[in-house]
Amino acid sequence: MTKPINVLFVCLGNICRSPSAQGVFEKVVADAGLCDQIQVDSCGTTGFHSGSSPDPRAVSAAARRNITIGGLRAREFDVGDLKSFDYVLAMDTQNLLFVKEAWHLAGGTQPELFLSYAAKNDVEEVPDPYYGGDQGFEKVLDLIDEASQGLLRHIRERHL
Numbered sequence: 001m002t003k004p005i006n007v008l009f010v011c012l013g014n015i016c017r018s019p020s021a022q023g024v025f026e027k028v029v030a031d032a033g034l035c036d037q038i039q040v041d042s043c044g045t046t047g048f049h050s051g052s053s054p055d056p057r058a059v060s061a062a063a064r065r066n067i068t069i070g071g072l073r074a075r076e077f078d079v080g081d082l083k084s085f086d087y088v089l090a091m092d093t094q095n096l097l098f099v100k101e102a103w104h105l106a107g108g109t110q111p112e113l114f115l116s117y118a119a120k121n122d123v124e125e126v127p128d129p130y131y132g133g134d135q136g137f138e139k140v141l142d143l144i145d146e147a148s149q150g151l152l153r154h155i156r157e158r159h160l
């Protein structure tokens with residue numbers, strides 16, 4: 001069997017956006033029957049929340065869409081991730097710049113903005129929902145869902 005494609009989602013704290021992206025994309029991959037061929041993980045550019053479960057608002061919003069992310073635990077980005085992952089996908093420009101700095105020094109996979117895979121290209125960043133209300137978490141999932149479909153299409157065309 002060929003080596004699986006490894007996808008890493010990156011945000012700031014790894015408790016709101018990137019675990020949501022991990023959960024949504026894992027479901028998209030599972031629904032397509034591709035679990036053995038695509039592996040998914042997430043991390044934060046800070047270690048403030050390392051070891052923590054996702055934010056309860058993110059867990060609830062995902063659960064409303066039949067996606068379970070409560071078992072995930074936050075971890076901090078490591079420069080070695082640029083070697084282990086085939087796709088390193090940042091939620092916003094701030095976090096993209098952070099991982100790109102590591103990439104300039106260490107090489108490996110060139111990080112990209114996750115929403116560059118969305119078919120609708122009017123929004124570039126997944127906005128940080130941490131200091132807002134529940135609506136923000138719904139918006140995050142809508143944007144992630146759209147980009148996940150595009151990412152799967154891209155991986156299928158490119159690799160599978």
Ligand code: 4NP
Binds near residue numbers: 015
């Ligand atoms: P995330 O959201 O980057 O999507 O996980 C945040 C989580 C925590 C904080 C900021 C954003 N914080 O400031 O603690």
